Amino acid sequence: MERQNAWKKYKGKQLKEIESLAKSYKDFLNNGKTERECVKTSIAMAKDAGYKDLAEIIKKGKKLVPGDKVYAVNMGKAVALFNIGTQKLEKGINILGAHIDSPRMDVKQNPLYEDSELAYLDTHYYGGIKKYQWVAIPLAIHGVVVKKNGDVVNVVIGEDKNDPVVFISDLLIHLAADQLEKKAGKVIEGEALDIIVGSKPLEGEEKDAVKANVLKLLKKKYDMEEEDFLSAELEIVPAGDARDAGIDESMIMAYGQDDRVCAYTSLKAFLDVENVKKTACCLLVDKEEIGSVGATGMRSRFFENTLAEIINLTEEYSDIKLRRALAASRMLSSDVSAGYDPSYASCFDKKNASFLGRGIVFNKFTGSRGKSGSNDANAEYMADIRKILDEQSVSFQTAELGKVDVGGGGTIAYILSLYGMEVIDCGVAVLNMHAPWEVTSKVDIYEAKRGYEAFIRFA
Numbered sequence: 001m002e003r004q005n006a007w008k009k010y011k012g013k014q015l016k017e018i019e020s021l022a023k024s025y026k027d028f029l030n031n032g033k034t035e036r037e038c039v040k041t042s043i044a045m046a047k048d049a050g051y052k053d054l055a056e057i058i059k060k061g062k063k064l065v066p067g068d069k070v071y072a073v074n075m076g077k078a079v080a081l082f083n084i085g086t087q088k089l090e091k092g093i094n095i096l097g098a099h100i101d102s103p104r105m106d107v108k109q110n111p112l113y114e115d116s117e118l119a120y121l122d123t124h125y126y127g128g129i130k131k132y133q134w135v136a137i138p139l140a141i142h143g144v145v146v147k148k149n150g151d152v153v154n155v156v157i158g159e160d161k162n163d164p165v166v167f168i169s170d171l172l173i174h175l176a177a178d179q180l181e182k183k184a185g186k187v188i189e190g191e192a193l194d195i196i197v198g199s200k201p202l203e204g205e206e207k208d209a210v211k212a213n214v215l216k217l218l219k220k221k222y223d224m225e226e227e228d229f230l231s232a233e234l235e236i237v238p239a240g241d242a243r244d245a246g247i248d249e250s251m252i253m254a255y256g257q258d259d260r261v262c263a264y265t266s267l268k269a270f271l272d273v274e275n276v277k278k279t280a281c282c283l284l285v286d287k288e289e290i291g292s293v294g295a296t297g298m299r300s301r302f303f304e305n306t307l308a309e310i311i312n313l314t315e316e317y318s319d320i321k322l323r324r325a326l327a328a329s330r331m332l333s334s335d336v337s338a339g340y341d342p343s344y345a346s347c348f349d350k351k352n353a354s355f356l357g358r359g360i361v362f363n364k365f366t367g368s369r370g371k372s373g374s375n376d377a378n379a380e381y382m383a384d385i386r387k388i389l390d391e392q393s394v395s396f397q398t399a400e401l402g403k404v405d406v407g408g409g410g411t412i413a414y415i416l417s418l419y420g421m422e423v424i425d426c427g428v429a430v431l432n433m434h435a436p437w438e439v440t441s442k443v444d445i446y447e448a449k450r451g452y453e454a455f456i457r458f459a
């Protein structure tokens with residue numbers, strides 16, 4: 001049951017479409033390196049496609065009718081978009097759900113200190129990272145500082161080519177004999193992930209003059225005091241733009257493709273569909289990398305509450321209608337898959353691995369050690385989905401995340417499945433997943449977008 005490499009099937013027009021999608025995807029990545037930035041970019045795209053703010057519609061006491069398009073924002077970090085169909089909501093909706101948070105380092109609440117005339121920002125890493133990959137590379141600071149008066153100051157340092165970057169130092173090889181004896185997980189410890197942000201003392205200052213100079217610059221540029229770190233969310237991410245990878249330019253290398261590659265393709269597919277029979281929903285959520293917890297993660301009631309509002313605006317609300325709508329819904333949990341890597345062949349079952357270039361990937365189940373923690377999608381559902389994809393000539397493949405008992409992982413799939421709806425994991429194969437620079441194939445991005453669009457139209 002080997003699946004074909006998708007590159008082989010394209011002619012001129014499609015090759016152009018692949019490139020233009022790849023280009024807009026790279027722009028999306030460059031404009032959205034944090035969940036907040038992704039939400040802003042996504043809302044701008046939605047507005048361009050005629051979507052309206054649900055909060056405004058509620059405030060004005062308006063109703064929703066088939067063909068209406070709305071979005072709801074959750075604390076600036078998650079968004080739910082709805083395209084209202086002609087069918088009753090009780091018959092269920094079609095949902096594409098992806099996450100827009102990515103592994104990184106978060107600046108602590110009391111972060112700034114000076115040691116040996118170097119100024120540092122102390123961090124706590126977010127999500128699963130191999131810590132040794134994050135040292136000695138250019139890093140950028142993205143986020144917000146919220147003042148006591150409520151003013152939100154946006155911060156981006158390290159992306160413009162005239163901007164400075166920041167970094168974490170590594171020990172020179174000449175002195176690293178002991179370090180290199182350590183296990184890879186211990187080579188760089190979590191507490192040692194401190195960012196160097198300065199080395200120049202402030203004139204006239206005696207003690208901690210380098211730190212004082214950094215504070216002076218922060219005051220000048222962002223009008224912030226040291227205490228304002230208490231109410232800041234600053235994320236440290238790799239500095240630099242997404243770029244083509246490979247001499248043949250067939251791949252994209254960029255930070256945060258888990259899971260923005262699925263977020264972008266889901267959103268693009270969703271926005272490209274004008275009118276639907278079954279109401280369609282695109283969910284972009286936060287906090288997946290740390291267990292989908294918190295008010296902006298998938299486990300929050302935000303989605304359920306928003307669907308309740310939608311029912312309330314389209315017909316007379318009742319709890320049973322909401323329950324029925326949820327249970328009758330279908331979802332593609334759009335998340336990335338581990339691309340087969342010949343350099344690490346022993347970690348994969350080659351028959352059940354996803355390959356770069358073979359199209360959108362379905363994971364019937366994820367989990368680890370005896371499928372533990374998995375949403376195991378129903379065969380009946382998978383049968384329907386593969387019929388739709390075959391009819392639309394979408395290239396797809398099926399995979400597991402590595403060999404049995406080698407490891408595992410989870411997604412947001414199991415959370416939606418709690419409502420009794422059909423859910424399956426489905427996304428794009430990635431090399432170097434969770435590394436500062438992850439790699440995807442342009443054809444997989446294209447096929448994912450086509451697959452998601454087919455789902456919205458025909459599921």
Ligand code: MN
Binds near residue numbers: 099258335336
């Ligand atoms: Mn993911």
Ligand code: MN
Binds near residue numbers: 434
């Ligand atoms: Mn992940």
